[in-house]
Amino acid sequence: MGKSIVVTSGKGGVGKTTAAANIGTGLAQIGRRVCLVDADIGLRNLDVVMGLENRIVYDLIDVVEGNCRIRSALIKDKRLENLFLLPAAQTREKDAVSPEQMQVLIEDLKKEFDYVLVDCPAGIEQGFKNAIAGADVAIIVTTPEVSAVRDADRIVGLLEASELYDPQLIINRIRPDMVRKGDMMTTEDIIDILAIKLLGIVPDDESIIVSTNRGEPSVLDKKSLSGQAFRNIVRRLEGASVPFMPIEERSVVKRLLRMFNNVSGRS
């Protein structure tokens, strides 16, 4: 019997879909059977981020309404054979499915897969309630911004009310230069308010924009810093103890340039 994880945040645009896609792909890369479920009915994005949008025939609503079997709706990933996607419907709305139906669906999927990752929509209404319905554990994604942390805190409270305890946190899009200057919240500031276990820190990375548009999750790119962060998150989910990436530039050239600037007297 597999494990179902919901990736949620409250605030929109913080990186839930990116995180779900990358973590799912990363888990499949190390050999696990993974099913990604897009619970954002009406505004589906997970298929785009995975590069599978032109392969969609049936979707989650078709399954729930009995128009097809789950197997027909699942789309196999184009790169990894143990990774599947259950897409959302784009022409329907969030009330097209109920939490009870989602729970049954996720239970069925857990029988076939090691991990079922549910991409939750933004907000706290019906879409959110649907997405958390079948989940065993929750991952909360936030960015280092006051408004995102405020919404994440609300989500922690709502998850606890639904008996989803001990969510884990991913801090996404952290910018080391801004943290150093004091312009951005630090990891400690965020954990101080949210008080949940930290699963990973993902640096702000331009390559995410490129990989999203191409439909190739950055976890597949060995040179990507954000990809490395997601690979670490995958290992931590599997139980390994991985130190957090240091929040500074890894590029040797940049470090040399900084040294050169210091020596010649420039700041």
Place this chain on the structure above:
Amino acid sequence: MSKEACIIKGTKHGLSILIPSELAFSEVLAQLRARLASAQEFFAGATVYVSTTDRELKPEEKQQLAQTVEAFGMVISEREVPEQSASAAEHKAGTMGEANEPAEDTLLVRRTIRSGQRIWYNGNVVVLGDVNPGAEIVCTGDILVLGCLRGVAHAGCNGNVNASVFAFRLEPTQLRIASYISRSPDEKLPRPLEPEIARICENVIQISAYQSS
């Protein structure tokens, strides 16, 4: 069906319920229950003043009214409905009668209060944890936060100007005591380093370092 109905009005001191003189008391209770049930969220936490015209309420009637009102999360105040010309002088300690006495019941909350959560209590509230921004604590007595208070705290919500708010780190978005509201200043202040207590002093909410003596 009697044509007369209870009138519920909002005033700056709270909710005023006017009971018509001709209505049978059982009918009064039934009407009240129906009205309050239909808008429970709206009324919860409000202070209620009951007034009658040419009608004396018996003690057991007053008791039943209080029970009905409290069942919906409101607080009944013994005071007469205040005159329209009520001035700030009314808020001085001593002229408000029962409202200013220290509350006896205390609620102990053993967890952090998260954004969007609200605690309402008829008495004092002690929180063993933080109160995060977006959370609210409203009570008739004192509020003590054994952690960081970053949300909204409203002590003495029934008009008790002697209520106080205490926290290990007092950094609320808004502080309210009785009908006084105070907000944190716009410029970013250094975080407080010691426990502080907020009280009404000279008609304004003042924050001072807490001294146990």
